[in-house]
Amino acid sequence: MKFDRRSFLAAAATSLAAPAAFAQSAAPKEKFTVILDWFVNPDHAPLFAARYSGAFDRAGLDVVLVPPTDPDLPPRLLAAGKADAALSYQTQLYLLVDQGLPLRRTGTLIDKPLNTLTALGRSGITKLADLKGRKIGYSVAGVEEALIGTMLRHAGLGLSDVTLVNVNFELVTALMSNEVDAVIGTYRTYEDIQLAQAGLRPVIFLPEDYGVPPSDELILLSNTSGLANPALPKFLAALKQGANYLAQHPDEMLARFLKDNPNLNDKLDIASWKALPGSFAQDPAHLDAARYTTYRDFMVREKLIKTSLPLEDYAVQIKV
Known part of the structure; x- marks a missing residue:
């Protein structure tokens, strides 16, 4: 697949x-x-x-x-x-x-x-605070970094508490290969479904639930x-x-x-x-x-x- x-x-x-x-x-x-x-x-x-x-x-x-x-x-x-x-x-x-x-x-x-921040169940990440010390993959510089930063602030963290990795749109591959622990830019109507269908139990965080204005x-x-x-x-x-x-x-x-x-x-x-x-x-x-x-x-x-x-x-x- x-x-x-x-x-x-x-x-x-x-x-x-x-x-x-x-x-x-x-x-x-x-x-x-x-x-x-x-x-x-x-x-x-x-x-x-x-x-x-x-x-x-x-x-x-x-x-x-x-x-x-x-x-x-x-x-x-x-x-x-x-x-x-x-x-x-x-x-x-x-x-x-x-x-x-x-x-x-x-x-x-x-x-x-539709955008989400997604981790896999096997990562042990169940809440945003669990991202401390982890790697987060993204594709679009600027906006997605701001989204991550806003969401992390709601968990008492900042960008300095994580490592950002530009995975150049290879979001699911980077997540499945353990290159990163979470990614931003997956869609709740597409990549998150892919992960669920593969039995990988996606853990999904919605940006609008963590301070990002809906768009x-x-x-x-x-x-x-x-x-x-x-x-x-x-x-x-x-x-x-x-x-x-x-x-x-x-x-x-x-x-x-x-x-x-x-x-x-x-x-x-x-x-x-x-x-x-x-x-x-x-x-x-x-x-x-x-x-x-x-x-x-x-x-x-x-x-x-x-x-x-x-x-x-x-x-x-x-x-x-």
């Missing part, structure tokens, strides 16, 4: 062609390109449901989903004008804007935090130059229809998804699909302003961004 997300990229790159029934249409459609955050996986279910239910067709859109060759690329490709939208994370949004990239959050795919896990970014693109509200409206159809017909949508992505027809991805309902935004255009300003203030306190910009410099609500 393969345990790391990166290993799926090559296979996923060939899985995105629209089914023939959707590729053919009597009327020309407007192309709308979305760069995914990672390889195709159940997190993207509303996008596929919007395709399968005909919502994109009814909106007159030819939506092209593109998996990146590197998960760091989507926002930068969007900033360079290579797509109409890209998927990313609220936790990264502030860093991107702070770096001067012309990006705004214009939609939300998953409006619940939208997966968001839609647009280039500032594309905020007035008339296809954007059409896309968001169709995505809402897809999310609603998915909620009503999860098994039908799963069958279509697995037919188009046979490389994902396995116990893990099916379990992940079934764990995700309730996490998808039912109104992707809706902006929770308080959530975005609260997380901005957290980023400022942690000295991850230099300036506390107004909300509209990070996120906007598109009228649909």
